[in-house]
Amino acid sequence: MKLIKTILALLFLIITSSVFAGKRVDPEIIKEFDDLTLNLSYYHTDALSLLDSITELDEVKSNSNYTPYIQCLEGIAAAEIMDFDIALSKLDSALIYFVLSNNAIWEAQCLFQIGSISEQLLLFSEAQKAYEIVTNIDYKNDILGLSYLGIARNLFYNGSEWNDAYKKGLQYLATTKKEELELYAKRTQYWFYPDSSDLPTELNNIANEYIKLGIYSRAAITYKDIAAYYNYCDSLDLAIIFADIALSQSIKEKISSNFLTSSALYVKGESYLHKRQLDSAKLCLKQALISKEKIGFENCNYYTYRLLNRIDTLSGNFKDANYYNEKALLCQRMINKHKSERSAKIASIFSDRDISKKQLSEIRRNLVLIIIICVLIVTFVIVFIFNRINKRKKTIENQNQKLKQDNQKLTQETGRLITDKLKENIGEDIITFQKEIEELFDKKLISEEQLPNDFHKQYISWLLDIEQNIPELPPSLKKYAALAVIGTSNKDIAAIMHVQPNSIRQIIYRIRKTLGIANKDITLKEYLNNRLRNK
Numbered sequence: 001m002k003l004i005k006t007i008l009a010l011l012f013l014i015i016t017s018s019v020f021a022g023k024r025v026d027p028e029i030i031k032e033f034d035d036l037t038l039n040l041s042y043y044h045t046d047a048l049s050l051l052d053s054i055t056e057l058d059e060v061k062s063n064s065n066y067t068p069y070i071q072c073l074e075g076i077a078a079a080e081i082m083d084f085d086i087a088l089s090k091l092d093s094a095l096i097y098f099v100l101s102n103n104a105i106w107e108a109q110c111l112f113q114i115g116s117i118s119e120q121l122l123l124f125s126e127a128q129k130a131y132e133i134v135t136n137i138d139y140k141n142d143i144l145g146l147s148y149l150g151i152a153r154n155l156f157y158n159g160s161e162w163n164d165a166y167k168k169g170l171q172y173l174a175t176t177k178k179e180e181l182e183l184y185a186k187r188t189q190y191w192f193y194p195d196s197s198d199l200p201t202e203l204n205n206i207a208n209e210y211i212k213l214g215i216y217s218r219a220a221i222t223y224k225d226i227a228a229y230y231n232y233c234d235s236l237d238l239a240i241i242f243a244d245i246a247l248s249q250s251i252k253e254k255i256s257s258n259f260l261t262s263s264a265l266y267v268k269g270e271s272y273l274h275k276r277q278l279d280s281a282k283l284c285l286k287q288a289l290i291s292k293e294k295i296g297f298e299n300c301n302y303y304t305y306r307l308l309n310r311i312d313t314l315s316g317n318f319k320d321a322n323y324y325n326e327k328a329l330l331c332q333r334m335i336n337k338h339k340s341e342r343s344a345k346i347a348s349i350f351s352d353r354d355i356s357k358k359q360l361s362e363i364r365r366n367l368v369l370i371i372i373i374c375v376l377i378v379t380f381v382i383v384f385i386f387n388r389i390n391k392r393k394k395t396i397e398n399q400n401q402k403l404k405q406d407n408q409k410l411t412q413e414t415g416r417l418i419t420d421k422l423k424e425n426i427g428e429d430i431i432t433f434q435k436e437i438e439e440l441f442d443k444k445l446i447s448e449e450q451l452p453n454d455f456h457k458q459y460i461s462w463l464l465d466i467e468q469n470i471p472e473l474p475p476s477l478k479k480y481a482a483l484a485v486i487g488t489s490n491k492d493i494a495a496i497m498h499v500q501p502n503s504i505r506q507i508i509y510r511i512r513k514t515l516g517i518a519n520k521d522i523t524l525k526e527y528l529n530n531r532l533r534n535k
Helices: 002-019 027-041 047-055 058-062 064-080 084-100 104-120 124-136 142-157 163-174 179-192 199-213 216-232 236-252 257-274 278-295 298-315 318-442 455-469 475-486 490-497 501-515 524-533
Strands: none
Touching: 027 047, 027 064, 047 058, 047 064, 064 084, 064 104, 084 104, 084 318, 104 124, 104 142, 104 318, 124 142, 124 318, 142 163, 142 179, 163 179, 179 199, 179 216, 199 216, 216 236, 216 257, 236 257, 257 278, 257 298, 278 298, 298 318, 455 475, 455 524, 475 490, 475 501, 475 524, 490 501, 501 524
């Protein structure tokens, strides 16, 4: 029953694909989509406008085959503004399509984005699983390199050996020849090795390169990291300066300015707190909250509320301190709730993918089985037809053989009948001819010695042969040919046929011309002997 359903499904797919053959996707548009994944992930300022312009194309709007690609891109964009629930929902739908269509490139893209979201949600085991699935897909490009770096980060968090994964990630990123990824690789290097004395200088150079490429978000994040580094090293004034630079770059960013602004304000507020400038710190953190509330990402709000609680506690403003403490606890409960829900959602995504993989594998197995059955059926039909053809061929051969034998019998019978008829027709002529020959003998017009003993018999035999086998010779000339082949002289032929001897030469010439005897060296007697006796 399951096999029948699979056959029907395959037939439906074949019919559908033939009907919508003109609805195939354009490789150039898919290439633009592929470029957009990097632009969206790296916050290019024109990424969203490019996405809008492509999705508004008539070809894209009228062709549902583009929908999964758009869902994937919208999922990436949603993740960049911290709308993770929408992002996971869109990536889930797109992932199932790409798994069933065996599109490894975009399957890897969806899984990497799910891993990145999991990492931001502090769901490290889910992130690790997503990254590991990507590395097992037969597809090698920047996504593979980024996934290995993601694995390295998760191993780093767990205190496990991460160096091999880190090196593989850098190796694959180096093959892409993309400036954004080369800068990301450099920045990642200082993330794993933060104790470098020239870290601020190197990060500053990287930030300047990002600005040249128009990737202001990455520049802002890098400046924020420099500020965090100086904050960690108690170089608080430098931390505040670079936090302000990060803020100036965040304003230029269109996709995730709220998140970038809140992150820079958080570092700046933390620096003021360390300097015990509590009012400035509280102002920065409240501004950070305003930006974060637009995001709705509880992980960010929790740490901000904890710092505000600490500031008000140090200031002796215990009422506000309690308020922020309650907000922090509420955020913590929401974090735990959402973490559990999102963990279940991501687990469901992995489960759906596994089910889709099994369905695809089952379809392939059934397809192979159907192909084998079809091959066997076709083979049987071919053998059956071949046997029928051979049988028919033998029947035809037997019929032809029988017809041939019947034709031979018919020919022999026809020849016999023709001979009898000829004998019957020329019988009277022969009797008259014999009488005329005898009269010629009596009148001494021809000598009996010049003619063979069985002259009459030979004449009749040759005349019958000529009648049967030389149809092109006119009847008036056949008697002359019969006399000539016996070896009768022209004089005797003239006497027998009652014509002038000179006329015999003309008659012999007409016979030779009619029979096509061009060679003068061949006599009429020789020609007729060869043709009639060797037939």
